[in-house]
Structures are given as structure tokens and as C-alpha cells.
Amino acid sequence: MKPSKSTGILGYGVYIPVYRIKGEEIARVWGRSKAAIPIQEKSVPGLDEDSITFAVEASKNAIQRAGINPEEIEAVYVGSESPPYAVKPTATVVAEALGISPRLIAIDMEFACRAGTTAMQSIMGLVASSMIKYGLAIGTDTAQGRPRDELEYTAAAGAAAFIIAPHSSENIAYIEGSYSYVTDTTDFWRRDGEVYPRHAYRFTGEPAYFHHIYEAAVGLMEELGLKSSDFDYAVFHQPNVKFPVRIAKRLGFPMEKIKDGLLSNIIGNTYAASSMIGLAAVLDVAKPGERILMVSFGSGAGSDAFSIVVQDAIEEKRRLAPLVRDYIEKRKYIDYAVYARYRSKIKTR
Amino acid sequence: MGISAPSVPRVWRERIIKYRLLGSKCADCGKISYPPRKACPRCGSTNLVEISLPKRGKVLSYTVIRTPPRGYLKYSPYIIALIELENGARILAQLTDVDPDEVKSGMVVEAVFRRYREQGEDGIIEYGIKFRPPIT
Incomplete structure (x- = not known):
């Protein structure tokens, strides 16, 4: 894609x-x-x-x-x-x-x-x-x-x-490509007019979060001819700390490559912003030439995976905003x- | 219960001024006003131009509102400050993300886009510029 x-x-x-x-x-x-x-x-x-x-x-x-x-x-x-x-x-x-x-x-x-x-x-x-x-x-x-x-x-x-x-x-940075993977999986939902969402407890794990992120990440790497060792950083959607750590391990990323973008322990799950704030945190520290994998996850359910390579302009632009x-x-x-x-x-x- | 909420057309008319902190500058005497005026409050000239006001300044003085007008009760107590912007213009604006006992005259503040009020549960939401202590 x-x-x-x-x-x-x-x-x-x-x-x-x-x-x-x-x-x-x-x-x-x-x-x-x-x-x-x-x-x-x-x-x-x-x-x-x-x-x-x-x-x-x-x-x-x-x-x-x-x-x-x-x-x-x-x-x-x-x-x-x-x-x-x-x-x-x-x-x-x-x-x-x-x-x-x-x-x-x-x-x-x-x-x-x-x-x-x-x-x-x-x-x-x-x-x-x-x-x-x-x-x-x-x-x-x-x-x-x-x-x-x-x-x-x-x-x-x-x-x-x-x-x-x-x-x-x-x-x-430039974007090498993206890959999306979606299925009809009812792991978390909120009906019209309801204030709070409901979720299907353990069902939000394997068939939802892990399956979609895994398939999107692997699909992207196959299409781009890359493997996990080609990436310097990986960022995943962060509903908690346990899930992104586990999917990183499954995809072959050591803790060292996910720690800079893993913020859920101190800010929580920021939903649509979660993997994107993680990517921003990596861009705050990454060096030109380094490659980042970002994979989101949305219940219902689907994931988007991106391969992003940092360019020289990061050095001068990083400090232009908080x-x-x-x-x-x-x-x-x-x-x-x-x-x-x-x-x-x-x-x- | 205080004054009633402004009409939808009025909120719409004033949105850009409030969203982007636009003021007016008198081309004759240089007086800067917020909100923008049709006539200069100092010299009476109608030769005014719209300008974008600086987004940083310092608190000159402030007051704590504990008996607010309609629609603002949710936010009470809140702070209204007289702010001197970086170009010397003085404006009145709400402070946010700061408690009344943390505010000091002379403190540096920056503009931030926030909710002004909700016109009830089913009405429109008004937005505009407030000020807060800077992030960096």
C-alpha cells in the first residue's frame, strides 16, 4: 500500500x-x-x-x-x-x-x-x-x-x-509505505447516546489488538522487503503497558527499540493519539537515517502500519515547538x- | 442569574477575532485595542487596521471571579487578568491551567485555544483564546 x-x-x-x-x-x-x-x-x-x-x-x-x-x-x-x-x-x-x-x-x-x-x-x-x-x-x-x-x-x-x-x-522524515489490516471484530464499542464504552475483556487481546497489529506489521514488512532488525524504533498503540511490550516481543523488537515511544505508563491511553504521540516522542530523539515502525490499533477492529525514515531536517526543526x-x-x-x-x-x- | 448567552449569529461573527486574537491598531495614534474597534478609543480616528496580536505577555493585574455570569458556573472560580502583550497592548483575558493562589502579577503567560462556555447541554460551544503559564 x-x-x-x-x-x-x-x-x-x-x-x-x-x-x-x-x-x-x-x-x-x-x-x-x-x-x-x-x-x-x-x-x-x-x-x-x-x-x-x-x-x-x-x-x-x-x-x-x-x-x-x-x-x-x-x-x-x-x-x-x-x-x-x-x-x-x-x-x-x-x-x-x-x-x-x-x-x-x-x-x-x-x-x-x-x-x-x-x-x-x-x-x-x-x-x-x-x-x-x-x-x-x-x-x-x-x-x-x-x-x-x-x-x-x-x-x-x-x-x-x-x-x-x-x-x-x-x-x-519520509514515509516508505503503509499497510492496513481490518476485520469485523467486536472487542470494544459504544452505542449511540451512551456515555461510556463497553469491552469484551480478554477478547480485546488476542483476536483484536495482537492479531491486527501483528498482521499489519508483518504485511508492511513483506511489501517493503524489510525485517524487524531493519528498524531502529518501533511504536505500537498503547492501551496499557503490557500489550505493546508483548507485541514488540512477538514481532522481534527488543525493549531498547520501543522504550522511547512507550508512554502509556505516564500519560495513559490517549486513544487516536496514542501511537502518534509515541511516534512524535521517537522523532524527538531519533537521528537522521534511522527507521521507525509505527502500528496503530483501533477496536472494531484494524491497524495501520507505517515505515518512516528520519531525515537531516529533524535536527533543526525538532526544537521549533515543545x-x-x-x-x-x-x-x-x-x-x-x-x-x-x-x-x-x-x-x- | 446574570446575562444571557450570545446568539448563534453573534458567536459566528466574532469567531475569528476570538479564535486568533485579532485586534485593531489606530493608523493615526497607534493605539491597539482588543476586541477590534470601529473608532479609536483614544483619538476618535476611524482609520483603524486589523492586526494579529502577540501570543505572549505578562499579567499586570487580575481578579478571581466567584459569582460568574450564566454559562460560566462550571469553571468558577476562574481568573480574569489584565495582560500586557509583547507589543505593549493591554487586553483582558481569562487565565487557565492555573489556580487563583498560583497567579502573580508579572508572571509570563501564553495564548491557548480553549472553550469559553457551553450554551447548555444541547446548545453551541463557544471557543476562543485564554492565557496560561508557558509550556517551555
Whole structure:
């Protein structure tokens, strides 16, 4: 699944909100054993934030790194499972906030945690066909977990944005190809009008997360004639810490190659942004010439795999916007009561 | 219960000004205003141009709102600050991601895109620029 003309990443940016809640604080409320907490802490959106405000900040950072005028962007694709409106696009608000011209292909996309990488892939096609020059692909989510549910420990919030451009030395990386693998697998869902999603417990593992990521990664490597040892880094969707570590091992990647992009223990599962923030964290440290494998996963279910090679321009562009680490270090801890207020779990009337 | 929410057409009309922090500059006396004006509040000139205002500044003074107008109760208490932008222009804006006891006059702040308010459970969501302590 490789376009006839190569594309690259001209700029990237992330956003992680400042608030954090520790896993042990959630466990304290529900009387759960500390030994059973899946991650250390997760990010929480503030009262005046949503997946739109997240998308704007991540995109602003991406545009800053790309060094282009926002008016040069001709497509905005937003992947999210937590849009503030059920009907009314996120992409239009994001575009107008950023000063992007109304002469624009703009659309919201939904495929659980996978929508952001599918946005990247769709923009690659638009750029490779010369239909547009620059396109903005965003993954953004403020995920909700039902109180006491396993997901409450991990459902977090964040965004990542990538500007896809025609192949050029200006790009911080080029994309060698992508590969998608999807099946009808009901591992996690939320019916219309419901606030919280449901999931099929252990069924979310083997037939869902592991099967789709494995097939997408292997499919990509076969099409590009690469093996796992050809990659310097690997980034996988991160619903927790256990799953990405296990799939890395199965695909032949040592811990050393996944640690820089593995952030779920300290920010949680940022859904559509999860693998994309992981990729950004790797771009924050990678050297020119290094090759990165990124594989997303969205329930329902499917995965997109990408092979990305870092270029020289990374060195000068990296510092033009905050790094993933800057957002991770800027944090304020809240207790469960404040968390309940921030996530609108307290009724005041 | 305070003033009622602005109409959908008004929110639409003002969106670009609020989303991108646009002000006006008097071509005669140089006075910068936010929101943009039709006539200069200092010299009365109508020779004004729209400009994009700097996205960083410092807090000159502030107040904590504990009895908010309609639609803002959810965010109470929140902070309104008088901010001097990098070009010397002074504007009033909300601060965010900061508690009232953390705010100090002179603190550096940067612009950030946030929700202003929701017009009820089924109404529109208003967005615009607020300020927060810088990320880096």
C-alpha cells in the first residue's frame, strides 16, 4: 500500500493536558489492590478542554515545526472517538482557529483509536496524487472510562498532528509505505447516546489488538522487503503497558527499540493519539537515517502500519515547538474528587 | 442569574477575532485595542487596521471571579487578568491551567485555544483564546 510518489512528514506536534491522576488514587476509591493497577498515571483534560482544543494546539506545534503558512494547508483530517458535537465537524473549528483557508478538504474520521493514523494515510494519498501539496492529519481524544471499570485507569487524553508533504529534503522524515489490516471484530464499542464504552475483556487481546497489529506489521514488512532488525524504533498503540511490550516481543523488537515511544505508563491511553504521540516522542530523539515502525490499533477492529525514515531536517526543526517530554513534565496531580468534577461525573442540578 | 448567552449569529461573527486574537491598531495614534474597534478609543480616528496580536505577555493585574455570569458556573472560580502583550497592548483575558493562589502579577503567560462556555447541554460551544503559564 505504497503510493507511486513518495511522501514525508514536514512537521509534527503534540498536546498533552497538564492534569494527571495516579492509578493508585483511582484504586483507593474502588478498594482495588495496588498490585493490579495497569499504569502509573494518566492525563486528564481540564474543564475548558476537549478534543477540538487539543487538536488546535497539537496542530499549531506541527505548523510551527513545518515552517509553513497555515494557508498552504489544503486538507484537514481529524481522527477522534470523542468529538464535542455528535453532529458538527471538528475539522472546521480547527481549520479556522489555525488560520487555514476555507479552500480546504476537511473531514472528521472515526475508527476508535485508529482514526488518526488513517487520517495520515488518506492525506498521503492526496499528497502523492498531487491533488494537494500539504495536508494536516490529527489524532485527538478525551477518552472516558466508566467509573470502576478497568478502562478508568487508562482512558486518557492527548493529541498529535502531522503535516504530510511531497518528498523533499525539507521533511523531517519520509514515509516508505503503509499497510492496513481490518476485520469485523467486536472487542470494544459504544452505542449511540451512551456515555461510556463497553469491552469484551480478554477478547480485546488476542483476536483484536495482537492479531491486527501483528498482521499489519508483518504485511508492511513483506511489501517493503524489510525485517524487524531493519528498524531502529518501533511504536505500537498503547492501551496499557503490557500489550505493546508483548507485541514488540512477538514481532522481534527488543525493549531498547520501543522504550522511547512507550508512554502509556505516564500519560495513559490517549486513544487516536496514542501511537502518534509515541511516534512524535521517537522523532524527538531519533537521528537522521534511522527507521521507525509505527502500528496503530483501533477496536472494531484494524491497524495501520507505517515505515518512516528520519531525515537531516529533524535536527533543526525538532526544537521549533515543545517536545513530548515538555508536556509530560508540565503536570499537576489531582485527586479523584477533582477528577470526577473535571470529567463531569458530579451532578450539580 | 446574570446575562444571557450570545446568539448563534453573534458567536459566528466574532469567531475569528476570538479564535486568533485579532485586534485593531489606530493608523493615526497607534493605539491597539482588543476586541477590534470601529473608532479609536483614544483619538476618535476611524482609520483603524486589523492586526494579529502577540501570543505572549505578562499579567499586570487580575481578579478571581466567584459569582460568574450564566454559562460560566462550571469553571468558577476562574481568573480574569489584565495582560500586557509583547507589543505593549493591554487586553483582558481569562487565565487557565492555573489556580487563583498560583497567579502573580508579572508572571509570563501564553495564548491557548480553549472553550469559553457551553450554551447548555444541547446548545453551541463557544471557543476562543485564554492565557496560561508557558509550556517551555
